Amino acid sequence: MLIKQVPDIEKVRFDVETGRVDRSSAPAETNPFDLNALETAVRLKEKLGGRVTVISMGPPQAESSLRDALARGADRAILLTDKRFAGADTLATSYTLATAIRKLGSFDLIVCGEKTVDGDTGQVGPEVAEHLGIPHVAYVCEVREVSEDRILVVSDMGDKYLFEVTLPALITVTKDINTPRIPTLRDVLKARRAKVEVWDADSLAGYGETCRFGLQGSMTLVTRITIPSEEGRRGIIFRGEDAVERLIEALRKEGFIP
Amino acid sequence: MSTSAKGGVLVYAEHENGVIHPVSFELLGKGREIADRLGVELWSVLLGHRVKRQAEELVYYGADRVFLYDHPTLEVFDVVRYKHVLVKLVRETEPLVFLVGATPLGRSLAPRVAAALNTGLTADCIDLQVDKDGELIQIRPAFTGNILAHIKTRSRPIMATVRYRVMKAPKRDTSRRGVVVEKRPGEALETGLRFLGKVSARRVNLADADVIVAGGRGLKRKEDLKLLEELASLLGGVLGVSRPLVDEGWISKDYQVGFSGNTVKPRLYVACGISGSPQHLAGMRGSDVIVAINIDPSAPIFRVADYGVVGDLYEVVPKLIEALKRIKGGSVDG
Ligand SMILES: Cc1cc2nc3c(=O)[nH]c(=O)nc-3n(C[C@H](O)[C@H](O)[C@H](O)COP(=O)(O)OP(=O)(O)OC[C@H]3O[C@@H](n4cnc5c(N)ncnc54)[C@H](O)[C@@H]3O)c2cc1C
Ligand SMILES: Nc1ncnc2c1ncn2[C@@H]1O[C@H](COP(=O)(O)O)[C@@H](O)[C@H]1O
Numbered sequence: 141m142l143i144k145q146v147p148d149i150e151k152v153r154f155d156v157e158t159g160r161v162d163r164s165s166a167p168a169e170t171n172p173f174d175l176n177a178l179e180t181a182v183r184l185k186e187k188l189g190g191r192v193t194v195i196s197m198g199p200p201q202a203e204s205s206l207r208d209a210l211a212r213g214a215d216r217a218i219l220l221t222d223k224r225f226a227g228a229d230t231l232a233t234s235y236t237l238a239t240a241i242r243k244l245g246s247f248d249l250i251v252c253g254e255k256t257v258d259g260d261t262g263q264v265g266p267e268v269a270e271h272l273g274i275p276h277v278a279y280v281c282e283v284r285e286v287s288e289d290r291i292l293v294v295s296d297m298g299d300k301y302l303f304e305v306t307l308p309a310l311i312t313v314t315k316d317i318n319t320p321r322i323p324t325l326r327d328v329l330k331a332r333r334a335k336v337e338v339w340d341a342d343s344l345a346g347y348g349e350t351c352r353f354g355l356q357g358s359m360t361l362v363t364r365i366t367i368p369s370e371e372g373r374r375g376i377i378f379r380g381e382d383a384v385e386r387l388i389e390a391l392r393k394e395g396f397i398p
Numbered sequence: 399m400s401t402s403a404k405g406g407v408l409v410y411a412e413h414e415n416g417v418i419h420p421v422s423f424e425l426l427g428k429g430r431e432i433a434d435r436l437g438v439e440l441w442s443v444l445l446g447h448r449v450k451r452q453a454e455e456l457v458y459y460g461a462d463r464v465f466l467y468d469h470p471t472l473e474v475f476d477v478v479r480y481k482h483v484l485v486k487l488v489r490e491t492e493p494l495v496f497l498v499g500a501t502p503l504g505r506s507l508a509p510r511v512a513a514a515l516n517t518g519l520t521a522d523c524i525d526l527q528v529d530k531d532g533e534l535i536q537i538r539p540a541f542t543g544n545i546l547a548h549i550k551t552r553s554r555p556i557m558a559t560v561r562y563r564v565m566k567a568p569k570r571d572t573s574r575r576g577v578v579v580e581k582r583p584g585e586a587l588e589t590g591l592r593f594l595g596k597v598s599a600r601r602v603n604l605a606d607a608d609v610i611v612a613g614g615r616g617l618k619r620k621e622d623l624k625l626l627e628e629l630a631s632l633l634g635g636v637l638g639v640s641r642p643l644v645d646e647g648w649i650s651k652d653y654q655v656g657f658s659g660n661t662v663k664p665r666l667y668v669a670c671g672i673s674g675s676p677q678h679l680a681g682m683r684g685s686d687v688i689v690a691i692n693i694d695p696s697a698p699i700f701r702v703a704d705y706g707v708v709g710d711l712y713e714v715v716p717k718l719i720e721a722l723k724r725i726k727g728g729s730v731d732g
Contacts, residue, residue: 149542149676161541173658230509231518257657260540261521263509266477270513275478275590278506292594297502298605300597306590315658316651352516359518359553366546368539368683374704377695383707384717387689388725390705394687396609396633396666397725 141181141194141251142237142268143174143209145202146258159365161258170205173253175212175320177313180283181251182213182321188286190248191215195240197225197233203336211323211331218244222340227355230259234267235357239348240339241272249291250310254279265312276310277303281317406439406463407432408493408555410484411456412503416449421499423459423567425560428526429497430460430568435528438494439463443487445480445583447473457576460568464578465491471586475503478589481510486584488515493555495534497526500559508559518551520558524684542657543680562605563663564684600652602636604660609635609668612655612682613643616671616692616711620648625715626670632722633666638682640672656681670711674699691715 151166181192194209196202197220206217220240228236241247250272252265262278269276282294284302295301296314305311323331341350351357378386391397409429412419426442433440442461444453446468453464467483488496488511496511498504500522512519524546525537536549536558551557604610611630613623627637638655639648655662657677667685672678674690674697682688683702690703691714700706707714 149544152541152544154541154545161545229518230521231513231516234509234513254658257542258540260542262505263512263519263521266506266509267513270481270510276506276510277477277591279502294597295502297506298603299599302594302597304592304594309590359516359551360520361550361552362547363535363550364548365540366548368543368546370702373688373702375700375706376704377700377706377708379695379708383709384714384721387705387707387718388721391666391689394666396687397722 141178141192141209141214142264143178143194143196143205143253144171144256144259145169145196145198145205146171146256149257154365154367156365156367159362161365168201168204170208171253171256171258173255173257173313173315176315176317177251177253178209178212178214179318179320180311180313181249183318184249184283184286185213193218193244193247195220195237197221197228197236197240206336207331207334208323210334210336211327212321213327217334217336219336219338220340220344221338223354224341224350224356225354227358228353229358229360230261230263230267231359232352232354232357234264235271235348235352236344236354237264238268238271239344241268243339243344243347246308248307250274250308252310252312254312254314262312265310269310272310274308274310275305276312277305278312280311280313283317404492406441406491406493407436407495408441408443408488408491408497409461410496410498410504410507411442411444411452411464412499412501413444413446413449413452416446416452418452418455419499419501420567421501421504421560421562422456424563424565425497425499426456426460427568428560428565429495432495432526432528432534436494436532441465441491441493443467443484445472445483453578455570457574457578458570458572460574462576464576465581466578467581467583469583472583474593476589476591476593477507477510478591479583479586480507481514482587483583484511485514487581488555496555496557498557498559500561504559508557512557515555517553517555517557520549520551523558523560524564526558526560539680542676543683544676561661561663561684601650602652604636604638604653604655604662607636607638607662607664609633609666610638610655610662610664610682610685611635611668611670612638612640612672613670614640614672614678615642617643620646622712623649625719629668629715629719629722632719632726633668635664635666638662640675640678669699669703670715672699673697674702
């Protein structure tokens with residue numbers, strides 16, 4: 141199960157001058173979609189046994205998201221943190237995560253969120269699957285059946301489709317698949333004492349090429365950020381008695397009403 | 399037309415049962431522009447079974463060369479099998495740019511191809527520009543649409559998925575001529591994926607809608623959605639909603655607009671009792687004309703609106719309906 145810690149999107153500030161996102165301007169939280177992914181994994185474990193391992197790549201602070209995942213039912217947590225992982229685009233991120241999974245050894249199913257609220261690409265999941273050479277299904281909104289070697293899932297691609305996938309496999313899940321549980325106080329306290337393993341780039345050396353991590357392994361570069369401009373918007377506000385008439389007039393001018 | 403069979407701009411032609419997704423035509427339009435700027439050919443690739451006729455269509459919309467993989471093993475979309483074919487094609491032909499529609503299918507397929515090729519991929523672009531140095535700048539929303547990131551790619555091909563309805567499709571020109579290159583997909587290896595059929599069809603396709611009238615938490619009861627539905631149908635459009643109404647169980651998710659729902663780009667978007675959260679804006683900011691009806695003059699939705707009415711939707715919407723009915727009635731009478 142892969143989770144990412146993200147800034148609270150309602151509070152985070154952007155510096156257009158320097159083209160930087162000031163992550164320290166907002167409290168961090170677990171990517172909302174990843175809570176659905178975690179819930180999916182924990183429910184499968186509760187039904188079928190097995191263990192849920194959570195992996196996150198990020199700065200040392202991301203440990204708190206992993207601890208929260210332990211409180212929500214994960215059994216093992218691994219934080220990939222190293223300066224050499226920094227500056228990664230989706231290609232380098234997915235490669236690093238896949239390398240860590242290879243180091244982990246065997247697994248049946250990898251569950252990811254549909255996308256992150258910051259990177260907002262939805263690419264990391266399918267890219268991890270490709271690096272590992274396993275099949276994937278994206279936009280899973282329902283897990284119908286699971287057996288030892290296969291899983292039956294519904295994928296929401298506008299219309300909904302049923303797929304059977306041979307394990308090991310990867311799925312990315314939508315927010316509609318479940319409602320994540322709230323951890324109990326007891327679980328939170330227990331997770332506080334639990335161990336979060338920390339892996340750096342060197343510890344992955346035997347499982348992948350370290351030159352494909354971080355900035356070095358990234359093929360895309362953000363050259364600039366801008367704030368979406370509402371300049372083209374007219375911003376005409378009507379109030380009072382004749383507001384509706386004036387709106388109708390405006391819609392007529394725009395050609396929406398004869 | 400240059401004769402080089404290397405280094406073109408490649409557009410993935412998405413289709414369902416032989417019906418080409420309009421985003422593919424839009425990409426051919428943009429692809430033509432980029433190819434001309436770079437002085438290379440425009441290519442398209444089509445995978446499926448009994449889709450030969452569609453290959454010509456792609457030429458009519460601007461492709462110089464269409465790589466056609468028409469084979470029974472490609473009849474249904476299998477992300478792994480399709481990936482194999484595309485990776486092989488890219489290795490053979492070495493396109494400079496490879497564009498895919500940012501549809502659910504495209505967003506599942508493109509990352510696999512990019513990872514296999516170890517190349518950069520930019521998701522969900524809303525603009526592509528060739529700068530003065532001949533570099534492709536890809537512009538995409540990030541941080542739930544709060545910012546626009548301008549992105550360059552240092553590997554080849556430059557890959558991007560591009561949103562539906564942000565580019566203009568060229569005019570269909572049946573006099574255009576191009577080359578259709580018939581290709582073989584190679585051996586169909588076991589992929590571990592088995593498509594078992596469609597479970598359900600969406601109730602509404604908001605992505606295609608020209609007019610959307612959307613309701614939010616300003617609505618007091620589920621029944622009041624009917625009011626907005628009536629307004630929508632008078633404007634020739636369909637109903638949309640903000641997420642809380644879906645969470646309440648009032649309506650199917652198919653109608654949800656926003657970050658975890660549909661991205662829409664109608665000509666007219668009317669937001670009724672919607673505050674304008676970043677997650678909602680992320681799904682509708684690109685609409686041509688935005689109208690907001692909200693009781694709270696400080697609601698953020700007004701900041702993206704072309705026209706706003708500060709008022710109670712329960713007064714404003716019925717008045718609008720009445721006025722529109724009068725206009726319609728009038729036009730019928732002559
Ligand atoms: C990960 C994540 C994904 C999300 N995805 C989405 C998404 O895809 N789509 C989405 O919409 N939201 C999404 N949300 C939720 C989003 O954050 C907001 O909670 C939601 O958009 C608010 O909906 P609203 O504007 O209808 O409600 P509110 O924010 O409660 O706004 C209601 C508005 O109605 C106005 N109003 C009240 N009464 C009246 C009246 N009588 N007449 C006129 N106006 C009235 C109020 O002034 C207010 O502005 C997501 C949240 C998260 C965390
Ligand atoms: N740094 C990361 N560490 C762990 N998992 C990640 C990371 N980035 C992305 N993911 C996973 O990939 C999914 C899609 O992310 P994205 O492609 O950034 O939208 C997320 O929902 C996570 O499950």
